[in-house]
Amino acid sequence: MRARTAPVVIGHRGAPGYRPEHTQGSYELAFQLGADAVEPDIVATKDGVLVLRHENEISGTTDVADRAEFADRRTTKEVDGVAQTGWFTEDFTWDELSTLRARERIPGLRQHSSTFDGHYPLLRLRDLLDLIDRAGEGSARPPGLVAELKHATYFEAAGYPLDELLLRDLADAGWTDRAGVVVESFERTVLVKLHDRGFRGRRVYLLEDAGAPADRVAALGSSAPGYDSDLSLRGLYALGSAAPSAADRVDGISVETSLVLSSGSVSMALFGEDDAADVGAVTSDLVDLAHSAGLAVFCWTLRPENAMLPAEFRTVAAGGTGADAAWGDWRRHFSILLHSGVDGVFADHPDLAVAVRDGR
Incomplete structure (x- = not known):
């Protein structure tokens, strides 16, 4: 088992607890609040520009639905087997998308952040690389980048190979040999392609607690093994030290916080006054098993709102006025995860995780 060190704190889409996600304000605030790295979600435009959005369907995070000139772009598509109706980045050029303004994705929970609706334009990946460069000027440890490639198989089929476009942008920005670059995806295929294209950073495989990865489903249909096969002991070793090739081996896994906890229901009676007390009693063995396979472990996403916390950490009864948006016992929840042995955490409020x- 590797020696445990303090986990890195990654600003999940910047600092979206305070500013609309994937905006300049969100990322700059994440740097100011002490994030060790930031995580953008990456999708592509019609002209092959990589832009930062939670999804390629952007009606919930921009003002596109209010823009009469783009009304005819509304359509229905199937993305990774799910039908969605709205406006999609791959139907716009970057020049068109650059006229849109960002909006808070969950305004019901984050009313403060929603007061910044309309203030920020969208960002390209190259814009974020510039922001990181400026934030790191004069620093011995500039912020890192943890880039998530979204819907890689979908975009590949549409003619937008995200791995190739990512490496292009990194090269253009002088980031090819930059330390601290991590690329993650829910699809292992694109991580293999990155290796084969000469990517020199770390590759992390995102895993959910249910379902199957889109690349496997595209190749094998309903018989595709689910994420649970990757989370088994044999699956973890196949990702790590027992991988059949260097291309197949990844540097780490990134999982939902529920997979780090011992179960979906954690008895608060287990906790004493010490934040670190009894952590072993309420966390699963996933972290230790993954470490034994040579894999780093990250978890997502640390959020303080009652609606985002497991029931045992909520401090206001669900359904009350403002209850979902009120902050629960986030400090205890964060502490358990930060003491669990994980190598890094993703947080919407980086300052809380750092504290x-x-x-x-």
């Missing part, structure tokens, strides 16, 4: 990690 718990550093004992402040």
